[in-house]
Amino acid sequence: MSITSYSFLLFAGVLFILYYLIPRRFQWILLLIASYVFYCFSGVRYLGYILATTVFSYIVSMKIWDLKRRQDARLKLKKDEFSREEKKAYKASVKKKQKAWLVAALLFNFGILGIIKYGNFIVSNVGSLFGASGDDLFFHLALPLGISFYTFQTMGYLIDLYRGEYEPERNFFKFALFVSYFPQLIQGPISRFGSLSKDLYTGHAFDGRQVASGLQRMLYGYFKKMVIADRIITGLTTISGDPATYSGTFVLVGMIFYAIDLYMDFSGGIDIVIGLSQALGITLPENFKRPYFSKSLKDYWHRWHISLCNWFKDYLFYPISTSPAMLARAKKMKAAGHEGLSRRFTVYTATMVVWLSTGIWHGASWNFVVWGLLNGFFLLLSQELEPAYRRFYERFPRLEKNALWNAFRIVRTFLFVSLLCMFDYYDSVSTVIRSFIGMFSSFRLSVFWDGSLLAIGLTAADYWILLVSLILVFVVSWFQEKGRSVRSLIAARALPVRVIAWYGLFLIVILFGAYGIGYDATQFIYNQF
Amino acid sequence: MDTLLEILNDLHPDVDFETCDTLIDDEILDSFDIVSLIAEINNEFDVNISAKDIIPENFNSAQALWALIERLEDEE
Numbered sequence: 001m002s003i004t005s006y007s008f009l010l011f012a013g014v015l016f017i018l019y020y021l022i023p024r025r026f027q028w029i030l031l032l033i034a035s036y037v038f039y040c041f042s043g044v045r046y047l048g049y050i051l052a053t054t055v056f057s058y059i060v061s062m063k064i065w066d067l068k069r070r071q072d073a074r075l076k077l078k079k080d081e082f083s084r085e086e087k088k089a090y091k092a093s094v095k096k097k098q099k100a101w102l103v104a105a106l107l108f109n110f111g112i113l114g115i116i117k118y119g120n121f122i123v124s125n126v127g128s129l130f131g132a133s134g135d136d137l138f139f140h141l142a143l144p145l146g147i148s149f150y151t152f153q154t155m156g157y158l159i160d161l162y163r164g165e166y167e168p169e170r171n172f173f174k175f176a177l178f179v180s181y182f183p184q185l186i187q188g189p190i191s192r193f194g195s196l197s198k199d200l201y202t203g204h205a206f207d208g209r210q211v212a213s214g215l216q217r218m219l220y221g222y223f224k225k226m227v228i229a230d231r232i233i234t235g236l237t238t239i240s241g242d243p244a245t246y247s248g249t250f251v252l253v254g255m256i257f258y259a260i261d262l263y264m265d266f267s268g269g270i271d272i273v274i275g276l277s278q279a280l281g282i283t284l285p286e287n288f289k290r291p292y293f294s295k296s297l298k299d300y301w302h303r304w305h306i307s308l309c310n311w312f313k314d315y316l317f318y319p320i321s322t323s324p325a326m327l328a329r330a331k332k333m334k335a336a337g338h339e340g341l342s343r344r345f346t347v348y349t350a351t352m353v354v355w356l357s358t359g360i361w362h363g364a365s366w367n368f369v370v371w372g373l374l375n376g377f378f379l380l381l382s383q384e385l386e387p388a389y390r391r392f393y394e395r396f397p398r399l400e401k402n403a404l405w406n407a408f409r410i411v412r413t414f415l416f417v418s419l420l421c422m423f424d425y426y427d428s429v430s431t432v433i434r435s436f437i438g439m440f441s442s443f444r445l446s447v448f449w450d451g452s453l454l455a456i457g458l459t460a461a462d463y464w465i466l467l468v469s470l471i472l473v474f475v476v477s478w479f480q481e482k483g484r485s486v487r488s489l490i491a492a493r494a495l496p497v498r499v500i501a502w503y504g505l506f507l508i509v510i511l512f513g514a515y516g517i518g519y520d521a522t523q524f525i526y527n528q529f
Numbered sequence: 530m531d532t533l534l535e536i537l538n539d540l541h542p543d544v545d546f547e548t549c550d551t552l553i554d555d556e557i558l559d560s561f562d563i564v565s566l567i568a569e570i571n572n573e574f575d576v577n578i579s580a581k582d583i584i585p586e587n588f589n590s591a592q593a594l595w596a597l598i599e600r601l602e603d604e605e
Contacts, residue, residue, distance in 0.1 A: 163581035298559070313560055318580035321564040327571045334572060347564050383561055 001041035003186055003272055004226060011038065012276060019280055024203020031177055031200065031280075038182040039145060046144035049116070053109050054179045057154045060105040061168040061175070064098045064161050102162045106155065113151045116143060121364035146185030148361060152311055154179050157193045159315050166194055174201055181282075183273035187266065189287040189307035196284070204281025214279030216487055219505055220476075221271025226513035228469050229265035232257050234457035234514075240425045243435050246456070248442035251422075251435045253453065258425050259418035260470070263292065266305075290477045291417075295409040297378055300417055308361070312354050321350035347383075352376045362424075367432070371423035378416075465512050530595050536569045537591055550590035558588060566594075576601040 001008050015034045019027055039050060071094040075087065082090065157178070161168055169175040177200055178193060239246040239254035246254065270287045277284045287306050294300035301309055320326065326346045333342035352373070359372020392399075399405045419436070426432045447453065454460060476486045490501045537546040540562055544552075552558045558566070567578045576598055587597045 165581070302556075314580070314583075317560060318564070318583050322567050322578060322580055322583070324577055327568055327577065330568050331572055343565060343568070346568050347561050350564065351561075 001038060003269065004222065004230075007041075016279065020206045024205065027203050028174060028177055028201050031181065032173055035177065035180040035182040035185070039180060039185065042145035049112060049144040049147060050150060050180055052112065053151060053154055054176045056108050057105055057158060057179070058172055058175050060101045060158060061161055062170070063101045064158070065168045067094050067098050067101075068164065070094075098162055102158060105158050109151050109155055113147055116147065118360070118364045146187075149184060149188045149190055150179050152308070153184070153190045156190065156311055156315060160193065169193070169197065177201075183276050184284060186273060187269050188305075189270060189274075189285050190311050191285055191307070196282075199282040207281065210281060211279045213487060214275045214277070216502060217275030217278060218272050219275075219502065219509065221268045221273075221275060222509050222513070223469070223505055224264040224268030224271065224473065226268075226509055228466060228473070229261050229268060230514035231458070231462055232261045232264070232466060234462075235453075236261055236425065238456040243426065243431050247435060247438040249439070249444050249447040250452075250456075251439040252443075253447070254425075255415075255418045255422060255439075258421055259292070259414065262421065262424070263288075264473070290481050292414050293410055293477065293481050294413045294417075295406060296413055297375070297382060297416065300413055301375075301379070308358070312358055316357060317350045317354045320353055321346040326350075348380055351380055355379070366429050367423040367426070370429050370432075371420055374420055374423075469508075469512075530591070532573055533570070533595055533598065534591055536566065536573065537594075540565060546591040550592070553585040553589050563588060570594075570598060574598055574602065 001011065011034075015030070019030055022030060036047075039047060071091065075082070075090070160166065169178065174197075178197060181191075181196070181200060184191060236254055236257040239250050239257070243251075267288045274284045274286070285307050289303040289306065291300050291304040294303055326349065330342045330345045333339075333345060355372040355376030356369065357372070358375070359368040359370070362368045362371070422432045422435065423429070426435060453463070458466075479486050479489070490498055493501075534546055537544070541557065544557055546552075549557065563583060567583075570576065570578060578597065578601065582597060582601075587593055
């Protein structure tokens with residue numbers, strides 16, 4: 001069930017009414033039922049996957065907790081008998097057992113994800129090494145809804161539990177809700193148990209302001225998705241589907257179209273799920289902080305898909321870079337006189353592992369592997385250039401606050417990020433390279449006025465709608481960037497202004513949403529991840 | 530504490546680490562800085578700061594970081 005469909009609106013409407021009608025202590029049960037009903041709509045056959053992850057992760061969480069509980073009890077009992085060393089050794093032995101359970105969960109959950117999502121990729125690459133080819137190599141397993149998101153969220157929970165950050169959820173059904181809470185199954189955000197669980201399990205009284213604010217955010221999300229993303233994708237599909245015909249300037253157009261499409265699609269979807277959750281009294285973490293206002297690649301990755309970036313940072317980057325083995329190796333390098341190498345070793349290794357993983361997370365193809373590694377490489381390159389930047393700003397101190405200079409940095413970062421995103425929508429790495437070279441070798445400015453852009457599936461009216469809509473999103477983002485909320489500004493106005501603003505947006509979605517005969521809102525891009 | 534301040538000053542000469550207590554909240558230290566810092570601390574003090582210790586409360590100020598080092602030294 002797509003969240004842009006009428007059936008989803010009906011589903012959410014019924015849930016919303018029931019949610020505030022039933023006693024508050026039963027609300028979480030209703031959410032659990034709704035989540036599983038929603039999941040069944042994507043295919044009953046997929047239920048097994050999410051149930052397997054839920055049951056096994058629950059068992060592991062209980063085992064880890066039980067070991068900790070027994071350790072505390074024993075330490076209390078033997079308080080006077082254990083020496084400091086004995087206590088340390090005992091704690092280490094318990095930690096080892098907990099680790100074994102955690103590793104089992106890692107293998108199990110990432111194993112399922114790996115086989116379903118990457119099985120064919122691995123098989124085809126290994127097969128081609130031995131000269132085998134053809135469809136007979138592949139196994140046909142469709143990707144269950146939200147598998148990457150719920151797997152990462154559940155593993156984050158287990159790692160936190162292993163680290164002793166909190167006690168586990170002992171009620172199996174409550175835990176099942178944490179794993180399956182339906183709004184975030186679509187494309188995240190990836191939540192942390194500590195913050196989400198309180199909201200999920202505590203009852204919520206109807207709060208008119210929260211509900212209105214949530215619905216407004218949903219409406220804005222639908223606007224971004226249906227008026228902008230689902231319109232611009234037509235042009236993008238034409239360009240990326242026929243790279244031989246649409247080369248040169250079209251590559252640049254496609255690059256910008258995709259950057260717009262990706263952000264409007266992904267952040268629009270996130271607005272919808274955060275808004276829906278807010279209407280239910282549940283706060284989900286923000287996933288975007290106006291990424292296209294970034295002044296550098298590093299800045300961009302602090303603002304784009306924040307929940308996934310934080311996941312990789314906390315559960316992969318830090319554990320790798322601060323592992324005793326890595327630190328010991330760095331120490332040896334320093335002792336051998338390689339100070340520069342020692343300083344870079346931990347950060348560089350962990351960064352490249354994280355970006356390789358981030359690439360693979362996005363999809364089973366060489367395109368994403370290259371995309372991830374390029375991101376890692378350029379992040380490290382800018383890290384290397386940091387002293388040069390510092391000297392540059394010392395030489396030109398006024399430049400850092402100069403609006404024109406900062407606008408240049410923003411445009412440069414946007415174009416660079418859009419360039420890297422070419423790996424997302426072209427079918428192979430070689431096509432990306434060919435198209436990139438062609439962009440410079442056969443660039444024709446006349447494409448912008450000779451009617452060529454009207455032959456890629458978009459009419460002049462579409463371009464006007466896109467232009468006005470993008471200006472609207474830009475203004476809203478600009479206010480947000482300055483720390484002001486447009487929703488609060490509208491809320492402070494007189495009733496007629498509020499009515500015109502929100503009904504106006506509603507009408508825009510109804511009238512200018514990319515509908516048509518037999519139209520079906522396109523799948524969210526991040527749905528497939 | 531002086532050694533720690535020296536390490537921090539090497540990392541960001543422009544920051545007053547003796548008074549600043551929002552190193553993480555104000556994004557003065559990023560993840561690259563934190564890892565470099567941990568490697569340096571490991572070198573100088575021979576304590577292992579693990580991933581679970583990387584929380585804002587431990588890294589927001591030089592004092593908080595010093596308290597973490599002392600706690601880890603005590604544990605080891």
